[in-house]
Amino acid sequence: MLLVSENARQGDPAQEQFSISELSQEFDVTTRAIRFYEDEGLLEPHRQGRQRVYSSRDRVRLKLILRGKRLGFSLSEIGDIIDMYDSEPGEVGQLQYFIEKISVRRKTLKQQRNDIEVTLKELDGIEKQCRKSMTHLDQP
Amino acid sequence: MLLVSENARQGDPAQEQFSISELSQEFDVTTRAIRFYEDEGLLEPHRQGRQRVYSSRDRVRLKLILRGKRLGFSLSEIGDIIDMYDSEPGEVGQLQYFIEKISVRRKTLKQQRNDIEVTLKELDGIEKQCRKSMTHLDQP
DNA sequence: ATTTCCGTTTACGTAAACGTCAATTAAAGC
DNA sequence: GCTTTAATTGACGTTTACGTAAACGGAAAT
Incomplete structure (x- = not known):
């Protein structure tokens, strides 16, 4: 065993x-x-x-x-x-179709990536404002 | 007028x-x-x-x-x-809560961004395979 | 004046992505 | 053998994010 x-x-x-x-x-x-x-x-x-x-x-x-x-x-x-x-696609037509799909998917992903970058930067800004407000409230 | x-x-x-x-x-x-x-x-x-x-x-x-x-x-x-x-939050507690929320949101976004990077690279690989298969089929 | 266009409200419908519950079945432990 | 325990199937329920249709209101064009 x-x-x-x-x-x-x-x-x-x-x-x-x-x-x-x-x-x-x-x-x-x-x-x-x-x-x-x-x-x-x-x-x-x-x-x-x-x-x-x-x-x-x-x-x-x-x-x-x-x-x-x-x-x-x-x-x-x-x-x-x-x-x-x-x-495992056999025909060339299939492959062409594939590549088009990939391109579409890539566009969506890049759009999302861009949205994320923008949002992350905005979050930075908001957080800074928050921290600023907090120190103001800490030491009046 | x-x-x-x-x-x-x-x-x-x-x-x-x-x-x-x-x-x-x-x-x-x-x-x-x-x-x-x-x-x-x-x-x-x-x-x-x-x-x-x-x-x-x-x-x-x-x-x-x-x-x-x-x-x-x-x-x-x-x-x-x-x-x-x-x-326009007034209290410090609110602000703390805010900052935590921002941190959570940031994590989600970074996870998404990472998912996107991985997926984009995989798409590159798939597309290369596709193009390779196509040339093979073109010239048998 | 009346058709035409927006716009509004109310209400019902629907597709996606499961959750929940009930009834079985199978396997595992004692 | 009996009882937990894990897994399956089926059916129905639920939430989200709207679509669609009906019925009405005002303003503008003809």
């Missing part, structure tokens, strides 16, 4: 397996949400009987989903994005 | 006035949305009789609302943010 840590689902690191609750805890999302992402076609884990078994590829996809959410994209947009990541 | 451009609501640039449809067109949002933001307490334009009249301050607030939306914030979050911009 070999000594393995915690469970026997390791070995080839590319073949790690995860339960829904493990992923739920690691990424701090509810299992309900994870199943919902599956309903929406964003994940399709294997099954051992009825139980879902997630591969490390599934885990990466979940990571991408959550990052997309933090950036304010809808699940269907996220679906499009993820499909860009790991699909 | 003076020559004024378009309408007589100009002069002191800080006292410009706007109709709901002007703002709707300028920022490409529906009037319904603008009224909704008012229902949610994010805007409170003056009235001439029953009609809404927006000041340049209202216009700025609308701008902030839309920027917040692009960054994926909910309207209530946006409300909090905007209130930070133009409220």
Whole structure:
């Protein structure tokens, strides 16, 4: 009998397996949400009987989903994005279409990045005003 | 009679006035949305009789609302943010609270900015792969 | 005068993204 | 064997952010 840590689902690191609750805890999302992402076609884990078994590829996809959410994209947009990541397109037309999509996505992201820079600077200004007001109130 | 451009609501640039449809067109949002933001307490334009009249301050607030939306914030979050911009807090406690809020907001924004950088780089990689595949398909 | 355009109000509808609850099933521990 | 415990499925509920339609009010153009 070999000594393995915690469970026997390791070995080839590319073949790690995860339960829904493990992923739920690691990424701090509810299992309900994870199943919902599956309903929406964003994940399709294997099954051992009825139980879902997630591969490390599934885990990466979940990571991408959550990052997309933090950036304010809808699940269907996220679906499009993820499909860009790991699909193996055969035709040139597909690739052209891909590149256009990438360009659109890039524009949105740059807009967001700009919005963030502006907002961060404004926050600096507001904070300075706050601190100024506070010292005034401290020493009247 | 003076020559004024378009309408007589100009002069002191800080006292410009706007109709709901002007703002709707300028920022490409529906009037319904603008009224909704008012229902949610994010805007409170003056009235001439029953009609809404927006000041340049209202216009700025609308701008902030839309920027917040692009960054994926909910309207209530946006409300909090905007209130930070133009409220005149009196007490030190308020200011402390403010600064904490600013710090939280800053963290979120920096997380988003990081997400964006990562995503942009990944897009670069995907696009390169695409272009590579295309040339391969071009010259078999 | 009446059509035409805004604008307003009220109300109902809806899509997205889950939350919540109930009923099962399966696996694990004692 | 029995009881927790974890996971599944299904159904319904909820919140957010508006869309859409109806019905009315005033002002302007013809």
